[in-house]
Amino acid sequence: MDAFENTVQRLREAFSSGRTRPAAFRVAQLEGLGRFLRENKQQLQDALAQDLQKSAFESEVSEIAISQSEVDLALRNLRAWMKDQKVPKNLATQLDSAFIRKEPFGLVLIIAPWNYPLNLILVPLVGAIAAGNCVMLKPSEISKSIEKILAQVLPRYLDQSCFAVALGGPEETTRLLEHRFDYIFFTGSPRVGKIVMAAAAKHLTPVTLELGGKNPCYVDDNCDPQTVANRLAWFRYFNTGQTCVAPDYVLCSQEMQERLVPALQNAITRFYGDDPRSSPNLGRIISQKHFKRLQGLLRCGRVVIGGQSEENNLYIAPTVLVDVQETEPVMQEEVFGPILPLMTVRSLDEAIDFINHREKPLALYAFSNNSQVVKQVLARTSSGGFCGNDGFMHLTLASLPFGGVGTSGMGSYHGKFSFDTFSHHRACLLRSPGMEKINDFRYPPYSPRNLRVLLMAMEERSCSCTLL
């Protein structure tokens, strides 16, 4: 009997009671979530500033506003999403009612990371609640200030019989994963993703894993280096580089590299001033551990921009590296920091080859004035998502599913995709007891004549010939 046993039991009983099924209940929870965001905006911004030195602007744009938007979208569309989805019928089922019923799974576990600690826990939560589940949240213990608000303030806005927050580090999470859930939603590293999936396998629990990788960024010769540099820099150094979909490394020609470096310096200076350390728009690294890791990466290749670091401030300057080798750490692990390695290639083919020899990334970027080049990169590679001529803007459309492939993840969410992810799609066919004559053909005893008729029907081009 561990700390979570009672909570899991309680949530399960609440689910069995049917409390979360009516639309009105789900609407009330979503409205509560909206109020939580509005009434605690200042505290949330302060907490994000404390955990990651996130600017008010970044907090608004990438955490609070996004979560609020998802709440609003769910509120606007909930009833439409909940409706039974009628499907086309075949000849044998013309008189029947055939539809897909969306049902909650039951008890959902959402495990969130520290880099967008509000967004990456609340956006999935919106989907899980909208779909009618009871939810156990496990925020990251590393983003402590947000964790505290989620544990102490959020519950006041939700029905506490159907919702709980679990706290702790890797040990507690391991114990939590021993319990049976009906769905597990995990955002984090591929290494831990494997552990989560293995734990889920013991209970045959379906999972969505939002993982990561090294997101390549191909920059063609045919483009304006300054425009590209602006876009690259913004998406790379946003949240101090601690973004799963940030451009991780650049592939370009030697000539383009020579134009890109000064352009990147321009962009960095424009964004963060001559002394980025004193810019209110640049955040800090989450922890000592990650700071040391990133400090190590600064020794790879050659620093052409930035390279400064300050341990007691967890500060790493917006940095660009060149002359990096494939075998160096900065090209072996996901950077997840404000360091952008540039690697030179001699052609588009070489770039594509390089990308395809690696694990499928969460995001992939290609910059070119020539749309054919962009389309080629897209067609000849695979990744969770793709953006041509910009950074992770594709995330801002709720009409696009957000998820990985291969080691960058499985499953997806955002908008309606969240609702569908947290729902079981139950196939329903309602027949009438009448019209039994139609069924006669399917019953034994079978005569050779039956078989001949069936074989003839199978010959028909447009047959929906199941005679059941």
Add this chain to the structure above:
Amino acid sequence: MSRISEVVKQARTAFQSGRTRPLQFRIRQLEALRRMIKERGQDISSALAADLRKNEWASYNEEMVYVLEELEHMIQKLPEWAADEPVVKTPQTQQDEPYIHSEPLGVVLIIGTWNYPFNLVVQPMVGAIAAGNAVVLKPSELSENMANLLATIIPQYLDKDLYPVINGGVSETTELLKERFDHILYTGSTAVGKIVMTAAAKHLTPVTLELGGKSPCYVDKDCDLDVACRRIAWGKFMNSGQTCVAPDYLLCDPSIQNQIVEKLKKSLKEFYGEDAKKSHDYGRIINARHFQRVMSLIKGQKVAHGGTGEEASRYIAPTILTDVDPQSPVMQEEIFGPVLPIMCVHSLEEAIQFINQRKKPLALYVFSSNDKVIKKMIAETSSGGVTANDVIVHITLHSLPFGGVGHSGMGAYHGKKSFETFSHRRSCLLRSLQNDEAHKARYPPSPAKVRSRRCCQGVGCAGCGPGPGAHCSLLVLLQMPRY
């Protein structure tokens, strides 16, 4: 390198060559598969007869016809399904092209099972091929004749490198599961489902698990019992009860139990004659182990019909049990045999409660003339799928996804769902490099004060301080579309 590793590597190399990408290639493979079924129908039938004593009718009507339908549907729809799917734009992406692009995953593993040994390997394969993958097939070794046939005929009709068939038992399957795949579809038992998912976790391979359970069948007092019993008898005893979506057990009011038994008996006589052993249409149990397992479930039960078996031919008579105790062995595991237990319940609520105390089944059935009863049963339970007033048929409609929930499985396939299951749906946004001015507002340095969302919404107003577009457009940047 072991033979299995080599075969998988060859499939991956063949996939990486890119030849499965053009739709024409995939359609040609699907057409070849269709030709294979039409030309080798007799061989397929003979294998099914040898493995399960399935007759020609059952081979076509219960196995081949579904694969042919799936093929027709897939060939016809592939261009539509494989096309890029444009999506709703936000105000900030009006000039851009956002869409979902379907791509193959790579190398898919399909592990089949023995009860519908042709259909359950080839029908998923149709979707995997259509989605542009290489497909490794592992038929069940228990249906030996089909396994050998598939290993022979598939390479005769399809690309040899892309679609290899690997045969073998537990140790070969274990070895196969060590290899890396991009999706695994497994049909079989819950116990092995866990093993498959655990192996898949090591490579972060997504899985579709088509498992099983005890599919309940509730028969309401208010229903046409003749029709109900006929349909139930048909679905239960087809393939000698060895169907994952067969009605596993019946729930009914004690007052109609006897009638149900009589009408089931009547239908059984109609279908299989006085002695089912002599009927050409009645199947056999797959092997000795399962024969013994099913026979043992009958022990100690109140037998209202049948109850006998013959080990030599692995024949078990169509059997009906009454007044069954929920604690007895026959109510603890999926029967997967021609034994139908009837359990008495005194109300719909009691039936629902009984069902909900157990693991979520693959299928659920409810017979009633009263719509309200049907609606309540569906609303207050969960299962992979449901058919009301019939059995099994929901899985024959390719517009309905076929899959389980909870212990009965995860993921689904059939029709378009197959195509989606075996594809990666990649989110794409194509922008232009022109007009960086439009994006100026998003770049730092940002204004000292953060405006609330309720302000001018990007239109521009006096209250915005530095002028329209400064900070407001950043929020408008992220506004969700109204749809």
